[in-house]
Amino acid sequence: MEGHDISQAVIRRLPRYYRYLGELMEQGVERISSNDLSKTMKVTASQIRQDLNNFGGFGQQGYGYNVKYLYTEIGKILGLDENHNYIIIGAGNLGQALANYQSFEKRGFILKGLFDVNPALKGKTVRGIPIRMMEELKDFIQENHIEIGVLTIPKEKAVEVANLLVDNDIRAIWNFAHTDLNLPDNVIVENVHLSESLMRLSYNISRYHQEHKDR
Numbered sequence: 001m002e003g004h005d006i007s008q009a010v011i012r013r014l015p016r017y018y019r020y021l022g023e024l025m026e027q028g029v030e031r032i033s034s035n036d037l038s039k040t041m042k043v044t045a046s047q048i049r050q051d052l053n054n055f056g057g058f059g060q061q062g063y064g065y066n067v068k069y070l071y072t073e074i075g076k077i078l079g080l081d082e083n084h085n086y087i088i089i090g091a092g093n094l095g096q097a098l099a100n101y102q103s104f105e106k107r108g109f110i111l112k113g114l115f116d117v118n119p120a121l122k123g124k125t126v127r128g129i130p131i132r133m134m135e136e137l138k139d140f141i142q143e144n145h146i147e148i149g150v151l152t153i154p155k156e157k158a159v160e161v162a163n164l165l166v167d168n169d170i171r172a173i174w175n176f177a178h179t180d181l182n183l184p185d186n187v188i189v190e191n192v193h194l195s196e197s198l199m200r201l202s203y204n205i206s207r208y209h210q211e212h213k214d215r
């Protein structure tokens with residue numbers, strides 16, 4: 001199953017399908033029509049059919065979708081059928097909060113190490129994983145087959161540290177620092193900005209007030 005021609009918009013929706021299908025599986029649902037999936041997910045049935053047709057459909061006329069099969073296939077497309085080792089750079093508030101979140105492991109994301117420059121953190125552990133100093137980074141990446149670097153450091157340091165990761169063969173960065181990294185094209189970067197999500201929430205609150213004031 002080739003994933004390279006699929007639009008980013010579809011890719012962005014896949015984790016949501018995956019989550020809903022996982023919940024259906026937990027409830028013991030074995031199959032579901034696109035109409036029922038549409039009602040649960042509040043996405044049009046035609047959108048669902050269109051999205052899933054990108055991957056050969058998975059559905060059968062009159063039968064609907066086999067939940068477990070669809071879940072497994074979407075998991076494969078998202079690369080969740082393999083483990084991904086990751087490290088967190090910046091063991092402050094956010095870095096430690098992410099490290100404490102156990103559910104990433106269930107999805108195959110294995111936290112191998114935490115790194116920081118603050119000597120006061122050296123040797124402290126989060127979920128049994130010690131915080132190491134940056135001097136150990138290079139060897140650690142090689143020895144532990146690290147695929148993903150998570151950046152939870154101040155934005156002023158993010159570009160420098162991202163380059164250091166890339167120089168040490170890290171090819172995927174989950175960037176929480178509020179800055180664009182501008183890395184080579186063969187490096188995959190996923191930016192996460194909670195404040196942008198909050199701004200969208202704020203916009204919708206303002207719009208809601210506006211609409212209700214005008215009535």
Ligand code: NAI
Pocket residue numbers: 089090091092093094095115116117118134151152153154155157161175176177178192193194195
């Ligand atoms: P924090 O100050 O608690 O933690 C930052 C840690 O990075 C500190 O332990 C510090 O010693 C370490 N650090 C600084 N320079 C370093 C370097 N060169 N190499 C390795 N470690 C280094 O800050 P907090 O609250 O955890 O935030 C971390 C970053 O995440 C900030 O840039 C903040 O703006 C950002 N952030 C982003 C969010 C998002 O939605 N994208 C949400 C919350 C925070």
